[in-house]
Amino acid sequence: MDALWDGLKEALRLIGTGDAGLREVAWRTIVVSGSATLLALLAGVPAGYALARARFPGRTILIGLVNTGMGMPPVVIGLVVWLFLVRSGPFGDLNLIYTKRAMVIAQFLIATPLVVGFTAAAVQALPPQLPDLLQHLGAGRLASLWITAKEAHLGILAAVMAGFGAAISEIGASMTVGGNLQGETRVLTTAIVTESSRGQNAEAIALGLVLLVMAFGVNLLLTVVQQRRAA
């Protein structure tokens, strides 16, 4: 109990004094996971929309793959990305291994199936007559996409939250492809592992609290937007 209590006190002190190391790791976490989520949205929302609306051979298999991807263990994605990017791998010459870009790629691959899946589900939940209705009303291509997105916004915001949540809380892939390099690719989750394996429990708790607050803050913001639009 003492360890927990002392850890918590020290953690609050570190957060209160705005510890430089803590701030740096927190900021890097937002940049990496935010970039990955943004890219996952840009790719995943159109793909989810297409998957929901289009009819083509193999569509069911593709949906099955997306649903599997939603539950894919991040560490497996990390391993595959590592094998591709490592110097002896097929993309070794790009020198991406152990960089933030490599982490963005891995987190993008983790978040995208979630965004695609949530978006597809949201679009499919819309009235099936909507596309034809928009056509008859003379809405252009972009306009009808925009209207559909607005109609499905509850689900799409849920997709953002799920994607960001998966990216920011993920550890296996970040550790493998980022290398947990101090001052370079160390993010909140990998820093927690490092500090706890060094016996620095207070630092680990502080990092954990920051991660929780950050995840809560982003989700609260999105939930406020979601619920206000819903009202």
Add this chain to the structure above:
Amino acid sequence: MRRSFATRRRFALLAPFALFAALFAFPACGGDDDDDVVATATAAATLAPTGTPSPTPTPKLGGSMILATTTSTQDSGLLDVLVPMFTKEMGVEVKVIAVGTGAALEMGAKGDADAVLVHAPASEKKYVDQGDLVEGVLVMHNDFIIVGPAGDPAKAKGSADLKAALVAIAAAGPFISRGDDSGTHKAELQLWKDAGIDPKAAVKDRAETGQGMGATLNVADQRLAYTLTDRATFLAQSKNLKLIVVFEGASSLLNIYHGYVVSPTKFPKVQAAQARAFLAFLIAPETQKVIGEFKKAEFGQSLFIPDAGKRVEDLGK
């Protein structure tokens, strides 16, 4: 009407692929800010309390390299001191990948790293013979110790020799093994073998964590078990542990660290100049002094004994 919809959908399907291509050009976290990172690390080195000597005006080498090493050098914090010193001196960015010795050697054997710093001489020999690792240097040593629960239920403490201690522990258990093909794991298996004990069959309640030393010490602590640890990690963690040292001091418990350059003739992508500079830095007198002093004040003893220029046969004497 229907057809135009179909075309549109096809475009939408292409979007993810286009974006994936765009990802490689994504600017927000590209190479530009990596320079800032080096600057930050250098600034940190200036502030570090280790008292680095004023840098000699040698031309800076620059570039970056990958160092595959063991968890003990990372978990003890030693590399957090040495790497910024090196970066400041030579302008070389070092990507430290802390894995088990087995994994570090494999990275070397595939040319996925530029230098390795490892502690399993028997395993290293194979990679040196294959020509994967070259230009090896003896860097430092510390020792392995056997730790166990405060009450020492196996009565291993005060054993006449290492074999007697191992026999006592094997009979009483439990024993927590790293089980991760690390240097410490390899050393543990060798100790059982030398004592004529089959670790899989004859050690009571032996379990493998598959994790680093820090995590394994925590498991042993909580399960009131014995384990083999390097002294550096144990001392660094000791404030959180109730484990005590039950056996130490045998010559077969020496934990010897060698550094190697990954063969640039076998793997042309290896950053040989940077790797050579790093090894030269590790065995330079000033660096060796820092290694010997590392955390000495905090623990009352050196975590690592610098060994540059010594012979392996003479260690521990």
